[in-house]
Amino acid sequence: MRRFTQGFYGYAVALFVCLAAAGLFLLVTPQSREEHIPRLDYSITVANFGHSVPYGVYAPQKDPAGWVPNSNKIAKGENGAQVLYLGYATAKRQHAMFVQSNEQPAAGFASRMANSDKAVGTQQVGDMTWEQRFRQDKNQRSLVRVLPEVTLVITGTADWPELAELASALRQRPKG
Template sequence: MSNYSRADATFGAYAAALGLLVAVLLVMAFVVSARNEEHIPRVDYGSDAQELSRTAEYTVLVPEDLPEGWVPTSSRLDAEDGQESGGAAPAAWTLGFATPEDMHARVSMSDAEPERFVARTTEHGDPDGESEIGDATWERYLNEGEEQRSLVRADEGGATVVVTGSADYKELETLAGSLRPRE
């Protein structure tokens, strides 16, 4: 015959309940931590760059050798902003990035009327000086209300290029400095 102790029975039930509670909390902590990891969608913009190079009447610029942490998140060809002469081929391209500082930046290029394209792309930003990037001078634009900075260059190849976003000028200059003619 064994000795039954009410204290032992209560302690066993308490330990089992506590173990179950700890297991549930660990599962919940794992689920919450897995959801907190940012999953930035990455796009391959090669086909858009190729299509634009084939159809546009200007030199297409693509980013090369961006430092680690730049993630291409969107790519869009747009015929609406394209050639003012009514050409059907896509002549405008916007390529978006998540930056290493968790901001957003995008490159837009088009052969649309430059003044209208710049106003729309910079969201009617105001002139804010210049940036020297390599051997090119880029005009700076700032839209304080939208917290958007932009770098603008009228490309001698017939297109206007705008690098814009919530990123600071330093990151925008990095993106602008990486642009090379697509071969």
């Protein structure tokens, strides 16, 4: 018995036992081949944001088909302004984020969120005109809309039609 616990044979037996145990563990452990993106409800975050700002908050009336809301938060922007972030995995599994704030100056906020201050065009979504911005090195597209009391930015790696799909879902909720 002593010769199996020493030297090369002992090492080989211990290695074989460890590999067999690991293989057995992998064989009996359930594995999912399906994609799993965590879905996070943002309704409470939007409601809390609405109570903390002096304007009617914009939010999707309904999420676009196949989109998964996967992040949301309220943060402090510059000058103490509140900023609402709603993140999504799109139907094409790209990233899109909707951001809004009354931070001033509005142009600075929009440029920071879009990672660009240069417009490349405009896009009509329903009855609203959005400014398009594109940052090639990050493959980041952004739709920007500066309103009198709030700035809206939709940004991410999603293509223009997907960003427009999120823009078309936005509705302003009454203050309160």
